[in-house]
Amino acid sequence: MNLTHAPLINWGLKLVDVQNGWTILDIGCGGGFTIRQMLKRSKDTTAYGIDISAESVAKAQKVNTDVLNKRAFIIQGSAEKLPYEDEKFDLVTAVETVYFWPNLPGCLREVIRVLKPGGRFAIMVEVVDSDSKWTSVVDGMTAYTPEQLKQMLDTAGFTHTEIYRKKPTYATIIGEK
Numbered sequence: 473m474n475l476t477h478a479p480l481i482n483w484g485l486k487l488v489d490v491q492n493g494w495t496i497l498d499i500g501c502g503g504g505f506t507i508r509q510m511l512k513r514s515k516d517t518t519a520y521g522i523d524i525s526a527e528s529v530a531k532a533q534k535v536n537t538d539v540l541n542k543r544a545f546i547i548q549g550s551a552e553k554l555p556y557e558d559e560k561f562d563l564v565t566a567v568e569t570v571y572f573w574p575n576l577p578g579c580l581r582e583v584i585r586v587l588k589p590g591g592r593f594a595i596m597v598e599v600v601d602s603d604s605k606w607t608s609v610v611d612g613m614t615a616y617t618p619e620q621l622k623q624m625l626d627t628a629g630f631t632h633t634e635i636y637r638k639k640p641t642y643a644t645i646i647g648e649k
């Protein structure tokens with residue numbers, strides 16, 4: 473999982489341009505590659521990770537073991553109810569995961585709650601077609617077009633939402649609180 477998503481993650485993180493000193497949350501952190509990359513890109517950054525799967529949390533903790541509970545704080549939980557205080561994060565990322573979030577509009581309200589004013593939310597997806605073949609073979613998956621995701625971000629209250637695309641099917645959607 474980590475390595476197959478690397479090209480999407482590396483491209484998306486260039487767009488986000490992680491800054492020193494940021495406090496970041498990666499939702500659906502999977503095996504922890506995005507957290508690792510974000511910490512590598514900046515010196516004083518602190519990264520939090522959350523994933524609904526205990527197995528993913530264990531992998532992400534292992535991948536970030538040298539910085540665990542120092543610069544990386546990784547726990548089990550759901551995007552539906554984020555266990556963080558209001559206005560904690562400069563950046564929230566969600567890579568290849570929004571397809572699985574139940575009640576996506578409610579989850580987006582949670583994201584906006586935990587972002588600082590001016591903070592940004594970056595959704596990175598590789599499946600950008602709502603009729604994608606993937607949704608018929610992967611349980612519980614809903615594919616959204618980038619335009620649908622932008623619309624949902626706007627409805628949740630994000631501003632300056634932009635869609636970025638890269639071949640073959642990568643999209644990053646970034647909104648600001």
Ligand SMILES: C[S@@+](CC[C@H](N)C(=O)[O-])C[C@H]1O[C@@H](n2cnc3c(N)ncnc32)[C@H](O)[C@@H]1O
Binds near residue numbers: 477499502
């Ligand atoms: C396809 S994997 C992507 C993992 C990682 N972001 C990456 O790019 O390698 C999707 C991840 O989303 C997590 N996930 C699914 N539903 C979730 C939810 N409601 N809240 C948090 N994580 C969730 C899954 O457990 C899984 O680790």
